[in-house]
Amino acid sequence: MARQERGIRSRRLILEAAAHVFDERGYDAASTNEILARADLTRGALYHHFPSKEAIATALIEAHGQALVVPHQEVVLQAVIDLTLGFARQLQHDPILRASVRLAVEQSSFAPPTNTPYQQSITAIEDLLRRASQQGELLPGTNLPEVAQTIVGSFTGLQVMSQIYSDRQDLPERVSALWRLILPGLASPGILPRLRTTAPPPADDSRQDG
């Protein structure tokens, strides 16, 4: 394995180990010792990649943005719906994303810049809504920034509640329910019956490797 590959691999190991520890303990109670033990790496290897616990948390928060995969859809509003459903599915399984959300939701001595990770999601959704609006998919007069903020805020709470009630197993269902409730006040009447509020079944040949 070349030196660069080893570097990428050990960085990923640290992030995954840290994600588990942050997800279990929260930021303040997590220790770099525990992260090292879990990753089975030396302190030198850790500091080579991250100067501090805060730097690891910041890298995890950045993973949030990378998880925002915009699916291609002819109807742009469908892409917004599928973006949230895809994010919900990833939250069920991806330890890095789960930790990133816990870091974003909880108050701790780690203060992520306010523009991440909420702002990343808000901007991504607002851009899509603008395209949807230009294609005539939205009701006239829709306040795009307000709707984008409301969708991201509501999603945040649904995932908190879903975690408590079902360890996020019912999250996609809760996100579908949100869309059923808000679409009549958002989508133009011509588009409304064409929208699907549940996830499409995954294609057999699709692979979700990172």
Added chain:
Amino acid sequence: MARQERGIRSRRLILEAAAHVFDERGYDAASTNEILARADLTRGALYHHFPSKEAIATALIEAHGQALVVPHQEVVLQAVIDLTLGFARQLQHDPILRASVRLAVEQSSFAPPTNTPYQQSITAIEDLLRRASQQGELLPGTNLPEVAQTIVGSFTGLQVMSQIYSDRQDLPERVSALWRLILPGLASPGILPRLRTTAPPPADDSRQDG
């Protein structure tokens, strides 16, 4: 001051002191020593009221339910809107309610029974929606449990986001935005134009003493 009054007063002192400490530090990092120092009471006085830190947290969570004040409104759906707006205002100022929400949202070694505090809010709103439906205020076919869960979940996330962006100063505005978005998919067309999505100005003679 009679003995009973003193008891009520010291219980309230403990809850307020604990609320501040939990709100600042979260459950796990909060210590009963710090709560005692803040309340200026002895350990004996504390244990007279609460056998453990967990018992204090449970009492704070119960305060959630007491904050759900249903305003009287001829249009029941207006009462639901006003309930959420009133709760948003209280969250801006009431330390006990703020702590209760932090305990409910964050993962910690304190695990509140899953039926509180979300279930209290869901039940209160679902009951109101049922009355609203009986009065013909809702669109036919509205799934009452699903809508109640979606409103409570969305509110939860809006308050998390509002806390991060503005220390909850913009929370009532965010709750109004949620209602503007969901009402067209919830209220019957005859009721929709009669609904107010912002809080009425507080009456001069109203007092909110607990």
